Amino acid sequence: MSGVNGFMYPNEVALQWSVLIVLYPYITGLVAGAFILASLVRIFHVEAVRPTYRLALLTALAFLIVAPLPLQLHLGHPERSPEMYFTPHSTSAMAMFGFVYLWYLMAVLVFEIWLDYRQEIVLLSQSTTGWRRLLYRLMTLGSNNISERSLAIDERVGWFVTLVGIPSAFILHGYVGFIFGSIKANPWWNSPLMPVVFIFSAMVSGIAAVMLLYMLTTKLRKVAIDMQCVDTIAMYLFYIFILDFSLEMLDLIHRVYEADESFRSLNFMVHTRLYFSQIVLQIFLGTLAPILLLGITQVTKLAPAIRKRIYVVAGCLVQVGIFAMRWNVVIGGQLFSKSFLGYTTYKMTLITREGLFVAIALTILPLIILWVLLRLLPPWPHPPLPAVAPAD
Amino acid sequence: MLPAAAIAWKYVLAGTPEQSPNYTTDEHWWSMLIDIPKCIGCGNCVRACQAENDVPDGNFRTWVERYHVDDWKMENPEVISPDGGKEGFPAATDESGKYFFVPKMCNHCADSPCTQVCPVGATFITPDGVVLVDQTYCLGCAYCVQACPYGCRYIHPTKKVADKCTLCYHRITKGLTTACCESCPTGARQLADLKNPNDPIHEFLKTHEVQILKPQMATGAKVFYNELDGSVR
Numbered sequence: 001m002s003g004v005n006g007f008m009y010p011n012e013v014a015l016q017w018s019v020l021i022v023l024y025p026y027i028t029g030l031v032a033g034a035f036i037l038a039s040l041v042r043i044f045h046v047e048a049v050r051p052t053y054r055l056a057l058l059t060a061l062a063f064l065i066v067a068p069l070p071l072q073l074h075l076g077h078p079e080r081s082p083e084m085y086f087t088p089h090s091t092s093a094m095a096m097f098g099f100v101y102l103w104y105l106m107a108v109l110v111f112e113i114w115l116d117y118r119q120e121i122v123l124l125s126q127s128t129t130g131w132r133r134l135l136y137r138l139m140t141l142g143s144n145n146i147s148e149r150s151l152a153i154d155e156r157v158g159w160f161v162t163l164v165g166i167p168s169a170f171i172l173h174g175y176v177g178f179i180f181g182s183i184k185a186n187p188w189w190n191s192p193l194m195p196v197v198f199i200f201s202a203m204v205s206g207i208a209a210v211m212l213l214y215m216l217t218t219k220l221r222k223v224a225i226d227m228q229c230v231d232t233i234a235m236y237l238f239y240i241f242i243l244d245f246s247l248e249m250l251d252l253i254h255r256v257y258e259a260d261e262s263f264r265s266l267n268f269m270v271h272t273r274l275y276f277s278q279i280v281l282q283i284f285l286g287t288l289a290p291i292l293l294l295g296i297t298q299v300t301k302l303a304p305a306i307r308k309r310i311y312v313v314a315g316c317l318v319q320v321g322i323f324a325m326r327w328n329v330v331i332g333g334q335l336f337s338k339s340f341l342g343y344t345t346y347k348m349t350l351i352t353r354e355g356l357f358v359a360i361a362l363t364i365l366p367l368i369i370l371w372v373l374l375r376l377l378p379p380w381p382h383p384p385l386p387a388v389a390p391a392d
Numbered sequence: 393m394l395p396a397a398a399i400a401w402k403y404v405l406a407g408t409p410e411q412s413p414n415y416t417t418d419e420h421w422w423s424m425l426i427d428i429p430k431c432i433g434c435g436n437c438v439r440a441c442q443a444e445n446d447v448p449d450g451n452f453r454t455w456v457e458r459y460h461v462d463d464w465k466m467e468n469p470e471v472i473s474p475d476g477g478k479e480g481f482p483a484a485t486d487e488s489g490k491y492f493f494v495p496k497m498c499n500h501c502a503d504s505p506c507t508q509v510c511p512v513g514a515t516f517i518t519p520d521g522v523v524l525v526d527q528t529y530c531l532g533c534a535y536c537v538q539a540c541p542y543g544c545r546y547i548h549p550t551k552k553v554a555d556k557c558t559l560c561y562h563r564i565t566k567g568l569t570t571a572c573c574e575s576c577p578t579g580a581r582q583l584a585d586l587k588n589p590n591d592p593i594h595e596f597l598k599t600h601e602v603q604i605l606k607p608q609m610a611t612g613a614k615v616f617y618n619e620l621d622g623s624v625r
C-alpha cells in the first residue's frame with residue numbers, strides 16, 4: 001500500500017487519531033498555562049502581571065469550553081459520550097477526563113471568574129437594560145449582596161479557589177500527558193516524564209498565549225502596553241521554557257543512550273517523517289529560537305519597542321513549537337509499526353469531520369468565545385460603573 | 393470425561409445449542425495453540441474468519457505473516473503479509489536464511505491493556521477468558537486500538553466501533569471450534585480450554601517449546617506459539 005515502508009501490522013496502516021487529537025492537548029495546555037499565569041497574581045502576589053489576571057482567566061475559560069469538542073468530533077459514536085459520566089470505567093485514564101474537566105470548569109474556573117466579577121455583574125445587572133440586564137441578572141445567580149463584608153468573603157473564597165486551582169490545572173494537563181504516557185504498547189508515548197513534560201509545555205504555551213492576547217487587546221483598545229507586565233511575563237516564560245526544554249531533552253537523551261528495541265525505529269522516524277515537524281519546527285523554530293530571543297531580552301537592555309516585537313515573535317514561535325510538539329506526540333506515535341519493522345504516513349483530509357477545516361474552525365472558535373466573554377466581562381479597567389446603592 | 397464440545401454436539405446437531413446443559417462460563421478458560429511448523433500460509437484461516445464474522449476488507453481479525461530471517465539478521469527480519477495473507481504468499485526467491493509463517497490474532501490477554509483503557513467498559517473479558525467488545529456501548533474513541541501491543545484491533549469502517557477477534561464466541565459457547573481452527577488444513581491452530589483437564593493442550597505445553605508474543609508486555613497473552621522464532625514481533 002502506498003505510504004507504507006517496511007512492514008506494518010495490517011490493522012495499523014490507517015491512523016486512528018487525527019489532527020483533532022493533536023488539538024486536544026494543545027487547547028487543554030493553553031487552559032492550564034493561562035490559569036497558572038493568573039495564579040501568579042492571586043497566590044504568588046506577582047503584582048506586575050495583574051493587568052493580565054482577568055484576561056488569563058477568561059482565556060482559560062474560552063479554551064476550556066472548546067477543549068472537549070475535538071474529542072467529541074473524533075468519536076465514532078459521539079451520542080454515547082455521556083456514558084463516560086454515567087458508567088465510567090475505573091481503570092481507564094480516559095474515563096476520568098469528564099470528571100477532571102467538569103471539576104476544572106465548574107469548581108475552579110467558572111467559580112473563580114464569577115467571584116472575581118460578582119460585584120461588577122451585580123452593578124451591571126442594575127445599570128443595563130434589555131437583554132443585557134436579563135443576562136447579568138441571571139449571572140448574579142441571585143447573589144446581589146455586594147457589601148464590603150460580602151466582597152471580602154468573595155476575595156477569601158476566590159483565593160482558596162485559586163489555591164485549589166493550581167493543582168487542578170496540573171492535574172488537568174498532567175492527566176492528558178498520562179493518557180499517552182501510560183500506553184505501554186507504544187514506546188514513543190510510554191514515559192513517566194510525559195505528564196511532567198505536558199504540564200511544563202502547557203505553562204509555556206498558555207503564558208505565551210495570554211501575553212500575545214494582552215498585547216493584541218491593548219493595541220486594539222489603543223492603550224499603552226504595560227511594559228513591566230509583559231517584561232515580567234516574558235521572564236517567567238523564559239525560565240519555564242528552559243525547564244520544559246530541559247525535561248524534553250532529558251527524555252530524548254535517555255532514549256538515545258538507552259537505545260532499546262524501539263530506538264532504531266524511532267530514530268529513523270525522527271530523521272525522516274518527523275524531521276520537519278520535530279527537528280525544524282519543534283526544536284529549532286519553536287523552542288531554541290524563542291528561548292534565544294527571550295534570553296536576549298533578559299541579558300540586554302533593549303528599547304521597549306524592540307522588546308515588544310521580540311515578545312510577539314517569540315510568543316508566536318512558542319505556539320508553533322508547542323503545537324508541533326503535540327503533533328509529534330500524537331501523530332508521530334502512530335507513524336511506526338508496533339512491530340518496529342515499518343512506517344506509515346498520515347494523510348490529513350480537508351473537509352471531513354476530522355479534517356483540516358474543522359481543526360482550523362476549532363482553533364478559531366475559542367477566540368470568538370473569548371471575544372464574547374471580553375464584551376460581557378471586560379477584564380481591563382473600564383470607566384467607573386454608575387453609582388448604585390448596594391443591596392446591603 | 394468428554395470435552396465440553398462433544399457433550400454439546402448433540403444439541404448443536406438438533407439446532408438447539410443454547411439448550412446445551414454443560415456450558416457454564418466459569419468452567420472454561422479459552423486459549424489458542426498455534427503450531428508454527430505446521431502453518432503453510434494458505435490463508436484459509438483468514439478467509440474463513442472474514443466469511444464467518446463479516447470482517448470488512450482491509451481490516452483483519454486474524455492474519456498471517458511470512459518471516460524471512462536471513463543469517464545474522466535476526467533483529468531485522470523481512471516480513472510480509474499481503475492482504476493479511478488471505479490469498480497466500482508469493483513464492484520465496486531468496487534461498488538464504490529461513491522462511492516461516494506466523495498466524496496472528498487477538499491474544500485474549502488475561503491482563504489485557506485494551507480492557508484496562510476502555511473509558512466506558514465496552515471492552516471486557518468474559519468469565520471464560522475471551523476479550524469482547526459490546527458494540528452497542530463502544531464510543532469508538534480508539535484508545536483500545538492504541539493500547540493493543542499486537543495491532544489486533546481496528547475501528548470498524550461502517551459501525552464506527554472497535555472490532556476484533558471474538559474467538560468465535562458465538563461458536564465456542566455452542567460446543568464448536570473457531571472458524572480459523574476449523575478451516576486450517578494442517579491443524580496448525582487449535583482452540584484450547586485451559587480449565588479442561590482433558591484438553592490435549594496440557595500435554596502439548598508440557599512437551600513442547602511454547603512461547604507467547606511480546607512476553608515483556610506482561611499482558612497474560614493466551615495464544616501460545618509452538619517453536620516461535622526469536623525474531624517474531
